[in-house]
Each structure stands twice: as C-alpha cells, then as structure tokens.
Amino acid sequence: MNAVLDTAPLIRFEQVWKTYGEGDMRVDALAGVSLSVESGEFVAIMGPSGSGKSTTLNIIGCLDAPTSGTHRFLGDDAGALDRGRRAGLRNMHIGFVFQGYNLLPRTTALENVELPLVYRGIKARERRERAAQALAEVGLSGREHHTPAQLSGGQQQRVAIARAIVSKPTLLIADEPTGNLDTRRGHEILELLTGLNRQQGLSIVMVTHEPDIAAFAQREIGFVDGCIAYDRARAGVS
Amino acid sequence: MLQQSVRLALLSITRNKLRSFLTLLGIIIGVAAVIAMLTIGSGVREKMHADITALGSNQVFVSAGYRFEPGSPPRDAARPLASEDYRMLARRLVDVQATAAVARKSLRAIFGPNSTQVSAVGVTQDYLRIRNWKVTRGRAPTRAEMESGAGVCLIAPAVSKALFGSDSPLSARIRIGQMTCTVIGLLAAKGGSLFTDEDNTVVLPLEAYQTRIAGNRHVESIVLTARPGIMTARIKREAEAAFRQIRRIAPGQDDDFQAEDMTEIIKFTTDTISTFTALLGAIAGISLLVGGIGIMNITLVSVTERTREIGIRMAIGARQGNILSQFLVEASILSLIGGLLGIGLGLAIAWGATLLIGIPFVPSIFAILCLSGVSMMIGVVFGFFPALHGARLDPIEALRHE
Ligand SMILES: Nc1ncnc2c1ncn2[C@@H]1O[C@H](COP(=O)(O)OP(=O)(O)OP(=O)(O)O)[C@@H](O)[C@H]1O
Numbered sequence: 001m002n003a004v005l006d007t008a009p010l011i012r013f014e015q016v017w018k019t020y021g022e023g024d025m026r027v028d029a030l031a032g033v034s035l036s037v038e039s040g041e042f043v044a045i046m047g048p049s050g051s052g053k054s055t056t057l058n059i060i061g062c063l064d065a066p067t068s069g070t071h072r073f074l075g076d077d078a079g080a081l082d083r084g085r086r087a088g089l090r091n092m093h094i095g096f097v098f099q100g101y102n103l104l105p106r107t108t109a110l111e112n113v114e115l116p117l118v119y120r121g122i123k124a125r126e127r128r129e130r131a132a133q134a135l136a137e138v139g140l141s142g143r144e145h146h147t148p149a150q151l152s153g154g155q156q157q158r159v160a161i162a163r164a165i166v167s168k169p170t171l172l173i174a175d176e177p178t179g180n181l182d183t184r185r186g187h188e189i190l191e192l193l194t195g196l197n198r199q200q201g202l203s204i205v206m207v208t209h210e211p212d213i214a215a216f217a218q219r220e221i222g223f224v225d226g227c228i229a230y231d232r233a234r235a236g237v238s
Numbered sequence: 239m240l241q242q243s244v245r246l247a248l249l250s251i252t253r254n255k256l257r258s259f260l261t262l263l264g265i266i267i268g269v270a271a272v273i274a275m276l277t278i279g280s281g282v283r284e285k286m287h288a289d290i291t292a293l294g295s296n297q298v299f300v301s302a303g304y305r306f307e308p309g310s311p312p313r314d315a316a317r318p319l320a321s322e323d324y325r326m327l328a329r330r331l332v333d334v335q336a337t338a339a340v341a342r343k344s345l346r347a348i349f350g351p352n353s354t355q356v357s358a359v360g361v362t363q364d365y366l367r368i369r370n371w372k373v374t375r376g377r378a379p380t381r382a383e384m385e386s387g388a389g390v391c392l393i394a395p396a397v398s399k400a401l402f403g404s405d406s407p408l409s410a411r412i413r414i415g416q417m418t419c420t421v422i423g424l425l426a427a428k429g430g431s432l433f434t435d436e437d438n439t440v441v442l443p444l445e446a447y448q449t450r451i452a453g454n455r456h457v458e459s460i461v462l463t464a465r466p467g468i469m470t471a472r473i474k475r476e477a478e479a480a481f482r483q484i485r486r487i488a489p490g491q492d493d494d495f496q497a498e499d500m501t502e503i504i505k506f507t508t509d510t511i512s513t514f515t516a517l518l519g520a521i522a523g524i525s526l527l528v529g530g531i532g533i534m535n536i537t538l539v540s541v542t543e544r545t546r547e548i549g550i551r552m553a554i555g556a557r558q559g560n561i562l563s564q565f566l567v568e569a570s571i572l573s574l575i576g577g578l579l580g581i582g583l584g585l586a587i588a589w590g591a592t593l594l595i596g597i598p599f600v601p602s603i604f605a606i607l608c609l610s611g612v613s614m615m616i617g618v619v620f621g622f623f624p625a626l627h628g629a630r631l632d633p634i635e636a637l638r639h640e
C-alpha cells in the first residue's frame with residue numbers, strides 16, 4: 001500500500017467518540033478513546049458492563065465507524081471508508097469470534113468455515129482444502145460434516161475460530177469468546193488462541209469479563225464509562 | 239458463489255414446503271392459465287385447419303340475414319331463403335362446380351322401443367359429394383328419389399347404434415318427427431368437428447324434409463363450390479349480385495342475405511379465439527401479479543427471519559451485493575419452481591380439455607421456455623426490494639437481532 005504500512009501500528013484510535021441517541025437519550029458509549037495496537041499483540045479488554053468494550057471492538061473490526069475522531073487500520077483511515085470498502089477490509093484482514101458462536105444453523109462445520117472464502121471468490125476445491133486444514137488446526141478433524149446442533153459449545157467455538165482464521169487474517173477479534181463456556185473449555189479455547197498468536201503471529205483483541213481469561217493476553221486495557229481506565233502489560237509476559 | 243446460493247435457496251425453500259407452496263399459488267395459477275390457454279388455443283387452431291381442409295376451402299355459403307353490425311336487425315328478421323331462390327341461383331352461376339341447399343332441424347328419431355335425438359338434414363343431390371361424405375353400406379338416394387321427395391334416409395353411425403345396436407339398419411323404417419322413412423344407407427363416421435357433431439345426422443331429400451317435416455319451402459343455407467382455378471371471392475361476388483336480382487333488392491338497400499367464403503369463417507373463428515385468449519390473458523396477468531406480491535412478501539419474511547444470519551455473513555466479509563444476490567436467487571428459484579408447477583398443471587388441464595373437446599394436444603416448447611423465464615423474472619423483480627432491504631441492514635444491528 002504505502003510506506004506508512006511498515007511503521008504504522010495495526011490499530012490506532014485518535015480521540016474516538018461513539019454517541020448513540022439524541023438529547024436526553026444521548027449516550028456516549030465511547031468518550032474520546034485513544035489507543036494503538038501493534039501487529040502481533042494479544043490484547044484483552046476488560047471493564048464493567050456498558051463501559052464500551054463491544055463498541056470499541058465493533059469499530060476495531062470495521063463493523064462500525066466512530067461518531068468523531070479517527071480509527072486507522074494499518075495506517076488507513078478506516079472510519080472514513082464506505083460500507084463496501086469496510087466489508088472488503090473485514091474480508092481481507094479480520095476474523096470474528098463471538099460469544100454466541102454465531103455459526104449458520106443447519107450448515108456443516110466445513111461449510112461454515114468455507115464461508116469467508118466464498119466471499120473472497122475462491123474456488124470450491126481450494127476452499128474445501130483450506131477449511132479442512134483450519135478445522136484440523138483447531139483440533140476438529142473428523143467433525144467436518146457435523147452441523148452446529150451436533151457439536152458441543154466448546155466445539156462450536158472452535159469451528160468459529162477456524163472460520164475466523166481460514167482466510168489468514170491480520171487480526172482476530174473476539175467478544176467474550178468464553179462467555180458461554182465452563183472454565184475448562186474456556187481455558188482450552190484460550191490455549192488455542194495463544195498458540196495462534198505465538199506461532200503464527202496473529203494479532204488478537206479480545207473482550208472478556210474474567211481475569212483468568214484476560215491473564216492469557218500480553219496486555220490488558222480497562223474501560224470505565226467509555227474511557228480507558230488503565231492500559232498495562234501483564235506481569236510475567238512480554 | 240451462485241452454486242452456493244442455489245443450494246442455500248433450495249434448502250430454505252424445502253425447509254418450509256407448505257409455506258413455499260402457499261406463496262406460490264398465485265404464480266402456479268397464473269402460469270397454468272397461460273399454458274393451458276396457449277395449448278388449447280393451438281389445438282383449436284390445428285383442429286380448425288384440419289376441419290376446414292376436410293370441408294374444402296373452395297366453398298361459399300349463403301344464408302339469410304343482415305350483415306352483423308351494431309343496430310342491424312336480428313338475423314331472423316330477414317326473409318328466409320326459399321327453394322326457388324336456390325334453383326334460380328344455381329341456374330345463373332357459371333363458375334360453380336356444384337351447388338347444394340340444406341335445411342335442418344333437431345328431432346327425435348324412433349325405431350321400435352329405441353329413440354334418439356338427431357339432426358335431421360334435408361339436402362339436394364350434390365350435398366354428399368360436396369361434403370365428400372361417403373355411404374359405407376347401402377346406397378345414396380337416386381336423383382328421382384331426391385326430386386320426388388321420397389321417404390328415404392341415410393343415417394350416421396351414432397344414430398344407427400342408438401336405434402339398431404349392432405343390427406343392420408338397412409331397409410328398416412324409422413320415424414323422424416312426423417315423418418316415416420326407409421333407411422337406405424349408412425353414412426361414414428365424420429366425428430365431431432368444431433362446428434358440429436355430425437355423427438348424429440339423418441340425411442333426407444330436401445323435398446321430403448320440406449313437405450313432411452318443416453311444412454314450408456325454406457332453405458337454411460346454400461353451399462356453392464368453385465370450379466378449380468376460380469377464386470371463392472369471385473363466386474361470392476357473383477352470387478351476391480345474382481341474389482340481389484333474384485330477391486329484388488333495390489339499389490341502395492342492404493342485402494338481406496349473407497354470402498361467406500371460408501376465409502371469412504376462419505377469420506371469425508380466429509377473432510373469437512383471440513378475444514377469449516385476451517380475456518384469459520388478463521386473468522393470468524392478475525394472477526401473476528398476485529403471485530409476485532406473494533414472492534415479495536415471503537422474501538421479506540425470509541430476510542426478517544434470517545437477520546442474524548445476514549449479520550454473520552456481513553461480519554465475515556459479505557458485501558451488500560452478496561446478500562442482495564443471495565435473496566434474489568432464492569426469490570427467483572422459488573418463483574421458477576412455481577412456474578414449473580404451473581406449467582405442469584396447465585399442461586394437465588390442457589390435456590384434459592383437448593381430450594374432452596376432441597382437439598389435438600399441441601404443447602409449445604417455446605411457450606414453456608418463455609414462461610419459465612417469465613416466472614424467474616417475477617422472482618427477480620418482486621424479490622428485489624425485500625432483498626435490498628436485507629442487503630442494507632446494519633451489520634451490528636443484524637448481529638444483535640434475536
Ligand atoms: N445501538 C445502540 N443504541 C443505543 N445505545 C447503545 C447501542 N449500542 C450500545 N449502546 C450503549 O453504549 C454503551 C456501551 O455499550 P457496549 O455494548 O459497548 O458495552 P459493553 O462494555 O460491551 O457491555 P457488556 O459487558 O454488557 O457487553 C452502553 O451504555 C449501551 O447501552
């Protein structure tokens with residue numbers, strides 16, 4: 001793209017505001033947030049309910065644009081792009097993992113994982129190979145033809161992670177990925193994510209409520225009332 | 239991409255079979271109406287062509303009546319044609335090959351305990367030859383029998399079967415209305431035509447018909463055939479001129495008779511079919527419109543039901559165009575299925591109808607292809623707005639949707 005790419009951080013927020021509603025109903029979900037995330041980082045976002053964590057994640061994921069301020073992705077002003085270009089950015093660079101898995105029902109694991117490649121216009125054969133490989137990476141070989149209803153919560157979340165990484169994204173975004181799982185399954189998921197981060201250099205931004213889950217990340221950002229309360233590297237990791 | 243959309247569409251259609259079917263009723267009925275109409279229409283045309291060829295295209299028919307126009311007197315207000323008119327006309331025309339006069343009435347024919355409703359037709363000598371109507375058993379009346387009005391008759395197969403079963407009708411005496419006649423011959427089967435069913439005919443000498451059945455000298459119609467190489471239009475003109483003189487119609491007065499050649503009869507029938515076709519076409523159009531609205535509705539329902547799915551697809555990189563085409567493909571496949579069902583139903587209806595009225599069954603591949611295309615287009619056109627609505631959803635709102 002340009003020379004900035006090499007030096008620019010992966011994500012940069014400059015005085016980002018996000019406002020919902022008007023007049024008395026006005027809510028500042030984000031009130032002047034500035035932050036930056038470098039390529040290869042694993043960041044956990046913490047904070048009480050309603051503090052603006054999901055809002056931040058939606059903007060980082062190019063699903064939404066700030067009301068004011070700038071959101072740069074790889075140096076480009078992503079907030080200023082139109083919907084079509086934002087969709088293109090998501091497709092090329094970003095993988096999503098949600099709390100509720102959000103797999104397509106009545107669609108096999110393999111087909112769910114193939115979907116991002118479908119929207120990239122990749123041929124069926126290559127799609128199938130890459131999807132099968134991604135499922136293998138999350139430890140689900142042999143479950144290709146199961147539908148979500150035939151998989152446990154932990155397995156469904158693995159399918160969702162496979163779907164998020166199948167297109168070899170730059171950044172993986174996870175909004176409470178362990179929110180629906182018990183501690184043991186949650187830790188397994190986090191081990192998987194940590195592995196992807198360490199071995200493949202995949203950047204991860206994850207929202208969580210649980211300190212033990214946040215402990216897997218290298219850096220923790222705390223939100224309160226739409227502002228950053230703290231931003232610190234975790235002890236013992238670097 | 240398209241393959242995936244098609245598979246998805248089929249999946250969501252078959253998942254809601256009953257709902258899909260109900261949605262499609264409008265399109266099914268509309269398409270069925272069009273196909274049935276076109277198929278029956280071309281059957282009628284084909285049959286008509288065959289009938290007219292069988293009847294002979296070199297004929298001119300003369301009958302009493304004023305030209306049919308708004309405000310013209312009714313047909314039976316005209317002076318009837320008389321035997322005398324026929325004889326004078328036959329003498330005057332030079333370009334005709336043969337002439338015949340015909341009068342007919344529906345009556346009961348009785349033989350012993352059996353009876354049946356017949357069409358009693360009084361004819362002159364050349365009638366059977368003009369009609370190319372063969373006598374399969376027995377014989378035709380002689381010239382002397384024709385002229386004297388002898389009590390002899392020819393019966394068609396259905397009459398023979400009704401009165402005599404499998405016995406021979408020859409030489410039997412049957413009653414027709416007030417008259418008794420001897421059966422001297424059996425007519426060949428003509429089968430039903432579009433114009434009449436002639437298998438229940440009893441043919442008598444016109445003379446006998448007039449004196450013993452009608453009680454007057456009236457003639458219903460006169461048939462003229464042109465000599466080879468002579469245009470029927472010319473015969474028609476000659477007959478009109480001659481008939482004005484014979485019937486003493488003053489210059490400037492309207493004809494009180496009508497001479498028609500086959501081309502006019504064909505045109506009249508074709509016009510009637512066209513009117514009928516236009517009417518059915520309008521019904522089909524309304525039905526297709528209703529069907530289209532059904533498609534619009536079901537696509538909107540589908541978009542609403544799958545709002546979350548739309549959100550997921552957008553999050554993983556679907557553009558608006560992808561979502562739009564997914565629902566458009568679904569709508570057009572749905573309406574194509576409706577179209578195909580309609581084509582099947584329409585052909586079945588047409589097949590039944592052609593069997594019933596005895597015309598050939600001629601399905602048109604062209605019409606079938608056209609209608610398949612039209613049904614798909616209905617899906618695209620009516621599915622467009624709901625699909626666009628889905629494509630324009632905000633991804634975050636859509637993801638949050640329950
Ligand atoms: N579409 C919206 N319309 C109006 N207000 C909204 C909307 N989305 C979020 N908000 C508000 O913005 C604020 C931040 O919401 P956000 O979803 O970012 O919180 P969160 O930190 O993710 O909370 P949780 O931990 O409960 O998920 C909340 O007060 C919320 O009510």
Ligand SMILES: [Mg+2]
Nearest residue numbers: 053054055175
């Ligand atoms: Mg949240």
